[in-house]
Each structure stands twice: as C-alpha cells, then as structure tokens.
Amino acid sequence: MAMTYDVHQLRAREFPWTERDGVIYLNHASTGPYPARALATVNEINALRAEPHRLPEERELAIAARARELAARLINASPGEIACTVNTSYGINLAARALPLAPGDVVVAPDREFPANVYPWMALERRGVRFERVPCRDGLPDEDALLRALERPEVRVLAVSWVSFATGARVDLAALGRACHERGAYLVVDAIQGVGAATLDVRACHVDILACGGQKWLLAPWGSGFVYVREELARTLEPFDVSWMAMRGSDDFTRLVDYDFTYRDDARRFEMITLPYQDFAGLNASLELIHELGAAAVEAHIVSLVDDIIAWATSRSDVRLVTPRERARRAGIVSVVPHDVRAASERLARAGVAHSVREGAIRLSPHCYNTADEVRRALAVMTGEER
Ligand SMILES: Cc1ncc(COP(=O)(O)O)c(C=O)c1O
Numbered sequence: 001m002a003m004t005y006d007v008h009q010l011r012a013r014e015f016p017w018t019e020r021d022g023v024i025y026l027n028h029a030s031t032g033p034y035p036a037r038a039l040a041t042v043n044e045i046n047a048l049r050a051e052p053h054r055l056p057e058e059r060e061l062a063i064a065a066r067a068r069e070l071a072a073r074l075i076n077a078s079p080g081e082i083a084c085t086v087n088t089s090y091g092i093n094l095a096a097r098a099l100p101l102a103p104g105d106v107v108v109a110p111d112r113e114f115p116a117n118v119y120p121w122m123a124l125e126r127r128g129v130r131f132e133r134v135p136c137r138d139g140l141p142d143e144d145a146l147l148r149a150l151e152r153p154e155v156r157v158l159a160v161s162w163v164s165f166a167t168g169a170r171v172d173l174a175a176l177g178r179a180c181h182e183r184g185a186y187l188v189v190d191a192i193q194g195v196g197a198a199t200l201d202v203r204a205c206h207v208d209i210l211a212c213g214g215q216k217w218l219l220a221p222w223g224s225g226f227v228y229v230r231e232e233l234a235r236t237l238e239p240f241d242v243s244w245m246a247m248r249g250s251d252d253f254t255r256l257v258d259y260d261f262t263y264r265d266d267a268r269r270f271e272m273i274t275l276p277y278q279d280f281a282g283l284n285a286s287l288e289l290i291h292e293l294g295a296a297a298v299e300a301h302i303v304s305l306v307d308d309i310i311a312w313a314t315s316r317s318d319v320r321l322v323t324p325r326e327r328a329r330r331a332g333i334v335s336v337v338p339h340d341v342r343a344a345s346e347r348l349a350r351a352g353v354a355h356s357v358r359e360g361a362i363r364l365s366p367h368c369y370n371t372a373d374e375v376r377r378a379l380a381v382m383t384g385e386e387r
Pocket of ligand 1: 087088089090114116117161163164165190192193213
C-alpha cells in the first residue's frame, strides 16, 4: 500500500532517536514514545508549573477542554461525551459501577481479556451481578458465541476489548453494537489497543461507554486518557465517585461553597479533577500530530506494515501466526510463535528490537513512523537470519 505521508520526514522531525539509537521500536502495544512536540509541550508545562504564577488556572482548564475535543474527533463523538481520565481502568470501573445493574443481571466478556476489563466486573459479583467469560475459539474472541449470549434477557452488558492485547484480534464492534442495541444491552469497550492504530466511529457502532488510556497507541504520557460516555448516558448516569467539578456551577471559583448538587449534563460529571495537566498537554500534542497526519493515513501505514508481517509468517512453516489473517479482524498488533520463542525474543532484544512476549507469542506492534525496512530486519533477526 502506498504511503500517504512522508515517513522519513516524520521520523526526523518527531522521532529523531529512531535514526540515532539503533533501536527498532515495535512495542506500541506496551508503551508509545512521545513525538518531539509532545515532549516539548510536557516540558514547557512542567517548567511553568514549577513557577505556578506563570500558569493560570484558565490554561489548565483549556488543556482539558482541548483533550476532550481532540479525543472526540478521533472516534466521531462530541466533546460533551468525553471525560478526561488518567487511565483505561477508570473508564471501565465507571461503567461497572454507574450502569444500572441489579442482582441477577449478567455481564459477559470474551475469555482471555486483559485484566483491566475483568476485575472491575468480577467486583460486581458481591452485589449479585454475575460475570461470565465466554470461551474463545482457537484462542480468539468467539463473536458468534457473544451474539448468542446477548439473546439471553438477563445479559445486560457486553464488555469487550476492541483489539485483544495478546492476539491482536479485532472484534466487529459494529455487529456486536447492533446486537446490544437491538436487545437493550450496554456495549462497553476497552479501546486502548485500537484507538490511534485504527479508526473507529462510536456512533455507528452503538458504543455506550469506551475507555482508552493515552500511553500506547496515542503516543501520550502515562496519566492521560479518556472515557467516552454516549450522550444520553452522560446526561443520566450517576457518577459513583463524585468530583467537586462534577457539578454544574463548579466552573465559578468565586462561589465554591454555594453548594448545589446538580450534575453537569455531559460526561464531565465523571471527570475526577484535579488532573495531571502536563500529561494532558502532552496527549493534546500527540493527538494533534495524529490528526495532522490523518487517522486514516496512520491506519493505512500500520496496516501495510502488519500485512508484511502476516505475509512473512504465513509463508514460513516454522512460524505460527496467532493474529487473524483478515485485515478486518486485526489492527496494529501482530503475534507470532516462532520455533523457539525464548531464543527468538533474546535475539530481538540483543539486536535492539523492542517487542513483547505475551501468552507464549512474540507480539510486534508497529506505528506511524516505523518503516517496512525496520519490519523486514526485525523478522530476519527473529529467525536468526540477521543479527
Ligand atoms: C486491553 C488493555 N486494557 C487496559 C490496559 C491498561 O489499563 P490502564 O490504562 O488502566 O493501565 C492494557 C495494557 O496495559 C491493555 O492491553
């Protein structure tokens, strides 16, 4: 696939260490690097924060407002449907604790989810809500079984990772969302392994709540992230944890003790102020880069690199491909099992190829600035054909 932007210029401008350190970084499913502009922004805000008279309160609030706007644009939401959060877990806990669930209700999720999308639901079992893990098929989420589970009236929530952390399998959110919508069940999505790598339209997919940390595919600092809460729910769901800025009048700092327990009518009722603004400023810089490149162009670039890895793995008898082959069923993660995973991982580490080992497979996760040549070299190192 043709590149839609100049990857070499992008590397020189935003990821200069790629040319300097001899590292091939294919580990965005763990931690994304900061683009140069995000690092400069975080440093700038930290320097101002060290001398707080130089950082007015309005600037802090403007940073959060901009983050809501940029995150919303990425998933076709409106800014009022976004709350800034410090990680993915906050959004999933929000869903588990704010959605109206009663004893006897059932929450289903595919088996083998990342634990951030498991324990908050398990915690509901003490309240009589059952959490069921739907067995995988060939190690991947079984979408037919999830659809069948949704036919049971007691199933009130489907909680699912858009892209699985270990296998890279991407579920068909449009089909799952349609089924949830038709049956009056809620769709809650852990999107941290997808957003930034692939494009998503939360409205078209009938997503109710979506949680996403910034630290991986959004190339943003730890401590930044967001949760999408569908407009009608953002107006009506009761926050479980109640922030002092969750209330309508709380923007006016001159009358903070005129208590008025009236929630905002948007997702900010879920936002736990005070936030790490320096991290959100970094998130904003990274999201601006993604928007400048074009989220679709970033996706196309990643697809082309992942396609190369898939083609390589399927051409070899000594490598087993874990990730689904079809483009629609994957995003930026591709997991493979070479003959000796441990030895292959050691070879990669020695050669400076950043990767992860997850659930017995080598997980590679390229992003917008990686090159086809980097991928080719990493694969040759993995099988011992290059050092
Ligand atoms: C699918 C998935 N969800 C959540 C997380 C992390 O959650 P949090 O942002 O709350 O640390 C990860 C990885 O760390 C993940 O792979």
